[in-house]
Amino acid sequence: LLTFLIFSSFTIEQKKDIINTFILSSLVISILAISQYFLDFSHLFNYLKKYSINYSFGIKYTQIKRSFFPFITPNALAGFLILCIPFILEEKRFYLILFIISLALVLTQSIGAFISLLLGLIIYFYLKNKKFSLKIIKTLFFISLVIIVVFFIRHNILIESNTLLSFIRRLDYWKQTLSLIQKHPFIGWGLGNFDLISTRYSHNFLLQILAETGIIGLTSFLCFIIICLRYTYLNIKNSSDNILYLKLITANIIFLIHNLIDFTFFLPEVSFFWWAILGMGI
Helix, strand or coil: CHHHHHHHCCCHHHHHHHHHHHHHHHHHHHHHHHHHHHHHHHHHHHHHHHCCCCCHHHHHHHHHCCCCCCCCCHHHHHHHHHHHHHHHCCCHHHHHHHHHHHHHHHHHCCHHHHHHHHHHHHHHHHHHHCCCCHHHHHHHHHHHHHHHHHHHHHHHHCHHHCHHHHHHHHHHHHHHHHHHHHHCCCCCCCCCCCCCCCCCCCCCHHHHHHHHHHHHHHHHHHHHHHHHHHHHHHHHHHCCCHHHHHHHHHHHHHHHHHCCCCCHHHCHHHHHHHHHHHHHCC
């Protein structure tokens, strides 16, 4: 909340400077992720094997080569990168940066991030043009094609990485979360007290907030988000820098959609930027 308040107080020019810094940091992180894919995985796998480190999570990701550096999982890295992409859309000076960040995103092989980005871009182009041109259709078709290719790559490389199995695990997390919610539906279990047998995250931020803070907490949070997005939307209609606010609301929506199936909302290294983006929309 303090991050939100600080970033909401900045001027338009300060917001643009912050976004440019965000783009630069995303570029550096993308280069690190790409270098991991081409240079580091064999070294990491040999290290685990040499010292007989029986860490199934690490072994799996080194075998299927899903980039995650410098984050803890490929999905966390992807969740960070899709926050940045709206700010470099249709900016010719950023085309090379867009290519590098997109390549890093592809190397994460994160289906959820791709779907979230696709839905966010649909909203972006609709709010901007109120109609879909041939160019927009081609762009969305290309993104859909990438999603399909990534799906088949993951499906065939290793059974543990099968997208269907990943989705089934999430359904199980949601089922366990609902059982917790039923025990304390109104005030929840308390912030930070959420913990399942095999994970600390529900992979759905609304369910986890409901489990931790109850109906009262979730309702308050949703009202807060709706009010913030409403102000950002009004700025799209009334501000001379309407494209800036259009990109801010798109990044917000992409983040929220992604967190319906993931948990970057609870990772400060990603959520910090979302709170900043949410504040800059005001």
